[in-house]
Amino acid sequence: MGNHKLRGKDLKNINYETDKAKSLAIDIMSMHYKHYTKQEKLKVLLDVKNNPEHYLSDPILGVLASEFTCRSLKSKKEVQLLKAPGEFKVFGRKHIADQTYQQMDLAMSLPIAERGALMPDAHMGYGLPIGGVLATRNAVVPYGVGLDIGCRMSLSLFDIAPGYLKRKNYQFKMALKERTCFGSGGVLSIQQDHEILDRKEFTTTPLLRQLHGKAVKQLGTSGSGNHFVEFGEVELVDGHDFGMPLGKYLGLLSHSGSRGLGAGIARHYTGIAREKCLLPNYAQHFAWLNLDTEEGMEYWMAMNLAGDYAKACHDQIHRHLCKYLGIKPVATVENHHNFAWKEKIETGETLVIHRKGATPAGKGVLGIIPGSMTATGYIVRGKGEQSSLSSASHGAGRKMSRAQAKNSYTKSALKKVLSKAGVSLIGGGIDEAPIAYKDLDEVMASQTDLVDVIGRFTPKIVRMDKA
DNA sequence: ATGTCC
Numbered sequence: 142m143g144n145h146k147l148r149g150k151d152l153k154n155i156n157y158e159t160d161k162a163k164s165l166a167i168d169i170m171s172m173h174y175k176h177y178t179k180q181e182k183l184k185v186l187l188d189v190k191n192n193p194e195h196y197l198s199d200p201i202l203g204v205l206a207s208e209f210t211c212r213s214l215k216s217k218k219e220v221q222l223l224k225a226p227g228e229f230k231v232f233g234r235k236h237i238a239d240q241t242y243q244q245m246d247l248a249m250s251l252p253i254a255e256r257g258a259l260m261p262d263a264h265m266g267y268g269l270p271i272g273g274v275l276a277t278r279n280a281v282v283p284y285g286v287g288l289d290i291g292c293r294m295s296l297s298l299f300d301i302a303p304g305y306l307k308r309k310n311y312q313f314k315m316a317l318k319e320r321t322c323f324g325s326g327g328v329l330s331i332q333q334d335h336e337i338l339d340r341k342e343f344t345t346t347p348l349l350r351q352l353h354g355k356a357v358k359q360l361g362t363s364g365s366g367n368h369f370v371e372f373g374e375v376e377l378v379d380g381h382d383f384g385m386p387l388g389k390y391l392g393l394l395s396h397s398g399s400r401g402l403g404a405g406i407a408r409h410y411t412g413i414a415r416e417k418c419l420l421p422n423y424a425q426h427f428a429w430l431n432l433d434t435e436e437g438m439e440y441w442m443a444m445n446l447a448g449d450y451a452k453a454c455h456d457q458i459h460r461h462l463c464k465y466l467g468i469k470p471v472a473t474v475e476n477h478h479n480f481a482w483k484e485k486i487e488t489g490e491t492l493v494i495h496r497k498g499a500t501p502a503g504k505g506v507l508g509i510i511p512g513s514m515t516a517t518g519y520i521v522r523g524k525g526e527q528s529s530l531s532s533a534s535h536g537a538g539r540k541m542s543r544a545q546a547k548n549s550y551t552k553s554a555l556k557k558v559l560s561k562a563g564v565s566l567i568g569g570g571i572d573e574a575p576i577a578y579k580d581l582d583e584v585m586a587s588q589t590d591l592v593d594v595i596g597r598f599t600p601k602i603v604r605m606d607k608a
Numbered sequence: 609a610t611g612t613c614c
Contacts, residue, residue, distance in 0.1 A: 149613060164614050171614090289609040326611055355611085366609060404610045479609090 147171075147182060155187045160412060165205045173201050219419045222250040230528040233261025233587025236538065236579060237272075244270045248285075251427055253277040255492055258529045260499050261587035262538030262579065268426030271498035274532045278492060280429040281440060281481055283411040285495035289364075290407055290444050291451030292398030292479040292498075294509035296375075296520065296598065297459050297470035298383060301391040303374040306601055310565075312466060313372050313602050317567055320461040321370045322362040323606035331461065333360040337453035342446045346439060349446070352405045356450060359400040361457035365606035367573060368397040369514070370458055373600040380522070381595040383472045392598055393462060393470070394518070395455050396511055398479065403447035410440040432493070448480055474520055476501055476508040478535035487527045494530055502526070502533040502591050510585070510592075511536050513575040514603045515562035519585060520596030533591040537581035543572035550574050564600055570608020 147170055152163045170182045177185070189196050189206050196206035226249035231237065241263050248269055249257050256276035263272030268284030275285050306313060322329045338360065343353040363370055375392035377383060399406075413436050414428035430437035455475065463469060481495045484503075500508040504525030510533065512518035518536075525531050541549065547570075555574045559566055562575075585594070 152613095160613070168614060287609075292609075364609070368609090398609070401610065404612090408610085408613095 147179065151179070151183060152186070155183055156190060157186070159208070159415075161416075162205065162208045165208060169201060169205060219421055220252065222247075222421065222424060223252060226250040227254055227257065229257035229259065231259045232529060232534075232591065233584060236261050236584060236587065237263050238265070240265050241270045241272075244268075245273055247424055248273065248275050248427060251277070251282075251424075251429070253280040253282075253429055256486070256530060258532060260529070260532060260534040261584045262498070262534040262536055264538055266497065269495060269497045272534060272538060273495075273497050274499050274530045275495040275497075276486065276492040276530055277429065277495070278490075279432050281432060281437060281444075281493055282427055282429040282495060283407055283414055283440060284426045284428075285497055286407070286444060286481050287479040287497045288404055288407045289398035289479055290403035291448035291477050292403075293396075293448075293451050293455065293475060293477045294511060295395045295452075295455035295459060295475040296473065296509050297393040297463070298375055298472040298474070299391040299393070299468055300385065300471045301468060303389050303391050303601075305391055306372055306374075309466075310602070314565065314567065316462050316465045317370060317372075317602060317604040320465050321458060321604055323368070323568055323604065324365055327362060328358060329361050333357070333457060335360055335453045335457060337450050340446060340449070342442055346443070348405065348409050349443060352402050355401040355405070359402070359454075360450075361454055361461065362400060363395070363397040363454075363458065363606075364400055367605075369603055369605045370395045370397075370462075371514075371600045371603040373598055373602070375520070376597045376599070378594065378596055380593060381520070382522075385471070391468075393459060394509070394511065394598055394600070395458050397451070397454060399447040399451040400454070402450050406440070406443045406447050410436065410443070413440075444481065448477055451477070474507045474509055476506075484531070486530070494532075496532055498535045499532040500535050500592075501531065502529065503531040506531075507595075508533065508592070509598070510534060510581070511598070512581045512600070513537065513578045514566060514569060514573060514600060514605070515558060515564050515575045516578070516581050517597045517599045518581065519592075519594050520598065521592035522595050523592055524590065526591050529588075529591050533588050534584055537579040537584050539577060540579045541577040543577075546572045546574055546577035550576060565602045567602070567604040568607045569603065569605040572608065573605060
């Protein structure tokens with residue numbers, strides 16, 4: 142039986158390229174052709190692909206056939222890219238690899254692109270680079286926001302000396318083990334309840350109705366990859382505005398996003414954008430939605446819901462940890478770094494500012510630029526620099542790919558680095574080792590025009606997903 | 609990033 146099952150790979154072999162064609166094919170075959178062998182199914186599908194006009198009136202295969210004929214008709218009215226890409230400002234050029242500029246050039250060749258900038262931690266991503274900022278007029282690029290919509294930072298500051306962390310080390314570790322949840326599919330042991338789950342937006346589209354159940358299960362969880370929850374030392378420095386003396390305090394810092402909800406929204410609307418916005422193949426990831434269309438307004442609404450959900454997840458994490466430990470924060474700093482906003486720029490126009498792995502840095506706006514599991518990160522105050530579209534980096538940026546880090550580094554080497562830094566790590570893996578990241582201090586030196594540092598955060602007990 | 613394809 143198992144070898145009757147069609148996989149994406151099988152479909153790719155017969156030149157089923159788009160996600161939509163592949164998912165239609167799998168649905169139709171499992172529903173109406175379940176007694177066919179895999180070979181027979183592939184034979185049917187290949188013929189539909191090669192001779193779609195023969196199947197257009199077929200009650201079952203017609204919908205799939207029209208996918209292929211439509212494509213060939215559609216390709217005649219592709220969106221034209223600009224011959225010369227618009228200029229964009231680069232911060233920290235020496236930290237950024239060549240392909241990243243090419244990706245940004247492509248972004249600035251879109252007819253909707255008005256302004257752009259690269260942050261000093263920029264590197265390649267799907268569509269817009271991570272660390273890329275793109276300003277468009279009345280249009281949103283789902284992959285300009287990223288798959289993890291509302292990926293964000295949240296810091297709680299406590300009026301407690303950091304020595305408390307050493308004295309109550311065991312309780313802090315237990316709190317992280319008992320009150321956070323990493324990885325896919327995991328569920329928190331305690332009841333989650335938050336008004337975000339009652340938001341009426343969840344009832345307004347079939348997609349959001351479908352994703353609501355997952356949102357309920359995943360509320361207050363953290364996900365995987367570079368996401369973390371950590372306790373550490375906050376050092377407030379000159380120019381801070383927290384109403385406390387300069388010095389060191391206990392802090393709680395979290396990094397995560399909107400989990401399956403945002404991923405589902407991003408996938409869905411980038412798919413619609415690709416159908417509506419016919420870009421050449423190599424630029425497909427930049428497909429956009431106009432904000433005055435129904436789909437565009439829907440994405441904007443769903444994106445904002447995912448952003449609020451991501452915030453709710455952080456709020457739950459902080460609330461549950463504080464309750465477990467019997468402590469109360471005196472201040473909070475938080476910011477999205479994967480999102481799009483309507484913002485007025487210096488000319489007085491309102492543009493759609495996409496920040497994909499970039500920290501909002503409007504004048505006086507506070508944000509968090511995290512380090513690695515051992516490296517100190519920063520609490521910053523934006524300067525509202527126009528040439529960066531009021532943005533800054535969202536971290537140090539990777540120096541090594543995940544695979545590269547795994548191949549060139551060992552567990553025992555990581556243990557040494559952690560113990561030297563006095564950091565306890567729960568979970569985590571080689572691919573997130575500090576050595577896989579650029580030096581954040583060098584990156585910060587490239588953005589002194591963008592932000593002022595008002596505090597530092599040094600991790601002490603870090604929880605991440607298991608590698 | 610993601611129950612990594614409905």
